Amino acid sequence: MTTSTIERLQHVFRDQFEDDAISITRDTTAADIEEWDSVLHIRLILAIEEAFGIRFSTTEVGDLTSVGDLVDRIDAHL
């Protein structure tokens, strides 16, 4: 069984926010995680790209606000 996108994403989140207790759902947004500011957002995007071996376009990045958006865009690239 392969790991689902959201599970892999959770791993990236925990790594980036240095918090192993973080649990994400499709509805999670920046408002739910205190450290998720604009600086970390970019870092998160870059880390996701590296982890999944993909690259979002400028247009896509502008639309990525929730975990659900991220999962959908990642899956579209895979």
Next chain:
Amino acid sequence: MTSSLFWLPEPPKDYKARIGAVGKADAASFDGALTALGQYRLSDRDAARLCRAVAESGIAPSFPAKSLFVLSDSTTDYLPHNLTAAGYRYGVALDVAAAPFGQVQLALASSRTAIGSTDIVLVALTHFSFAADASLAALDDVALAKATEDLSSLVDDCLAAGAKSVMVQTVPLPVGGRFGSIDRRTPGSERWFLNRLNENILELAGRPGVMVADIDALASEIGLGNWHDARGRGLAKLPFDSRYLPDYADRIARLVGASAGRSRKLLVLDLDNTIWGGVIGDDGIDGIRLGPDDALGEAYLAVQRAALALRDRGVVLAVCSKNDAATVREAFDTHPYMVLKQDHFVEIRANWDDKAENIVHICEALNFGLDAAVFLDDNPAERERVRESLPGVAVLEFPAEPAVIADTLRCCGYFETTSVTREDKERAGMYAADAERAQALSVSRSADDFLRGLGMAFQIDDVLDDRFAQLLNKTNQFNLTLKRLAAGEIDDLQRSADTIVVGGKLRDKFGEQGKITAVVARIEGDLGHIENWTMSCRVLGRGVERAVLNVLVDRARDRGVRTLVGRYVPGPRNALVEDHYRNLGFQDAGDGTWHLSVEAFTPLEHFIDMVR
């Protein structure tokens, strides 16, 4: 994120755990632990974790602490931890702060207070600060003169605000251009403008307190197409592709380390499959791969040339190899394509002993700390052994591709320097002479034979010049009374009728040592009070003091002195000469002074030719 710091190893699997352990290190082993943790190809995340672990440990490394303030036209949020972690690699503790990014002159104006107390202001400009409008006049020679002048006054303003130094970076060129191949020679094009601006920035480095970090060179090595990240620029005003944050931080940190005197000075080389192909013990001197006959031989020629190029600029070379010493020496002497010769190395330790122990010996013989050494070895087990047991030593990652071993030596940042002096170029030779002397000692049957074999000549030189004053005032170890002379007092000695001075130069078969000793005595009736006796530690154990005493007694006798009176005043570093007068035959007078009868004195034996 991947960087191109290929001469650093990937962090080991347990790197997180190792970072966690740094907080449990005691203060004594903290520096070593931190240096070791810095010697990996750290990702942005690794760097962040390392910095946090250090902050949480509550221990401060004893590295030189440097505050660095960044003035940038781009986002700086991702810089501080990368810079600090890279700083540990180069033996400095960097405390990084940044002005909010924007136009740097404005940033300076709003940050004067912070800049006033900072060690280094980093002026980090990109070509976006020189964005052209569509007209060629926006980047013509008038614009160039103005940009240069603005940058120059920015540097002056930083220094005037109280910054101890300013580091300006050269500006990487953008991708593409306006005209194509003629861009570079057409005023108004970015390529023309930025190339000239970079030349002008490099000239700033001639000013006191100004360093230039050649980020343009870094971006070129990485490739401009990789370096630039137009998307990141748009999204977050990033100065360059974030994959190269570790590379950027490394370039800045190595220069900071060099400016703090932390550059490494010694390159220790393994031999088999490191500076030649093959195993000399198995393949024989004729069988090793070195020379223009094949690609592998070429690769190793390049390694040797790279090592020799480092030596030429003052890096000391040594060999540490599990090999038969005689075979190795014969190979250096006889192999037709050997670029490196025996006398390029201060030490050739070819034996079967533990390499970590050998490296310790090499450093001790040179009086270097382990943090001065860089080690290159193809054998991963040996690298691991040295990493584990000598965390201060920088162990280079060894590439799988032999053709790029030379690049490892050329690209690693450990030998960074802020300037090149003539002395730098000659240094490796001076250490080589020291090592030859040490070697002569170790092969001699006895110390006397060794001293006799040195062919020493002492030339009396009583000129009271700056060097004489320096010996009296700057010598810390071989210094009997630690009495320093003020500038005027040296002149008084010159004129005074009641002083005796002895100074002199030493040379031996390996070279000149220059003026190495200074003795001053004051005559009072029939007593000769030895005010001070100093000697350079370079000539310790050569019997120079015995020869000097013979001269001193002769002169004292001529002046009617019947007793020489010496004193030893203990200080923090002169325990070495505690028994100086006892060893020379003076009697303990019981009142803290030592007496020597001039009449009863028989000249002491030594192995030095006395030249007048």
